[in-house]
Amino acid sequence: GPMVAGEPVTIGVPVRGLTLMVLDSRLRPVPEGSAGELYIAGAGVARGYEGRFGLTAERFVACPFVGAGERMYRSGDVVRWVSTSRGRELLYQGRSDFQVKVRGYRIEPGEIDAVVRTHPTVAFALTMAHENTAGENLLATYVKATDGNELDIEQLRAHAAETLPxxxxxxxxxxxxxxxxxxxxxxxxxx
Structure with missing residues (x-):
């Protein structure tokens, strides 16, 4: 349909024969309305990329839900299910190309940024992973204050902890x- 200014971009509904799943970093379905990564399963999904095993392992994963041996494709798109006048549709939230692993969890830094940005003193937030000397990833969020405000780090940490695991x-x-x-x-x- 025609695009309406200010309307969020919906991807629409699945094609026949394909199953779309919105999953968290542990491949569990996310609650309705929560953001997760879009996975696609079904007859139309290829077995992998020709001759590119590393990429295949990252993008095509065994599907925990359908028949054994079924593979699903990890799209790299962060989406969530929303109810629209047309029914249940997928809303596009961004890319997950900056995903990092922290303490065994796959994390989408953009989700952290979105939460930190809701604090009234924060104008900008960008989260990145930095490897420490022990080879573990640690998350650092770079923040810029809104005009005339000072940032209170403890306050920001508490604000993030209210919403995030x-x-x-x-x-x-x-x-x-x-x-x-x-x-x-x-x-x-x-x-």
């Missing part, structure tokens, strides 16, 4: 004055 609460909050951008105007994650 403990393994997703950042180990460190780093206050930045400016958001570094690439020449294309995207956030410069390296910087």
């Amino acid at each position: 403990s393994y997703m609460v950042p180990s460190a909050f780093v206050v930045i004055d400016e958001v570094p951008l690439t020449p294309q105007g995207k956030v410069d994650r390296r910087a």
Whole structure:
């Protein structure tokens, strides 16, 4: 249908013969309305990428729900089910290409950013994983204050902990004055 300004982008409903599942990092279905990663199973799903075993292992995973030996495709899209006038549809939330593993959990840093950004003193938040000397990933969230506000790190940590499971609460909050951008105007994650 025609796009309406301000309307969220819905992906629509599944094609016949394909099952769409919205799963968390442990491949469990997420509660209705919660964000998760889109997985696709069914007759139309290929067995993998020709000759690319690493990518295949990451993108095509054994499906815990349907018949044994069935594979499902991990789309890399973060979505959630929503009810629209047309029924139940998938709402696109972003990409999961920045997923990281922390304490054995697969984490979507964007979910942490979204929660931290709901704090009234936060204008910008970006979470990244940094490896410590023991080879473990630790989460650091880079935050910039809204104009005229000071950031209280303990307050931000408590705010994150209200919504997020403990393994997703950042180990460190780093206050930045400016958001570094690439020449294309995207956030410069390296910087």
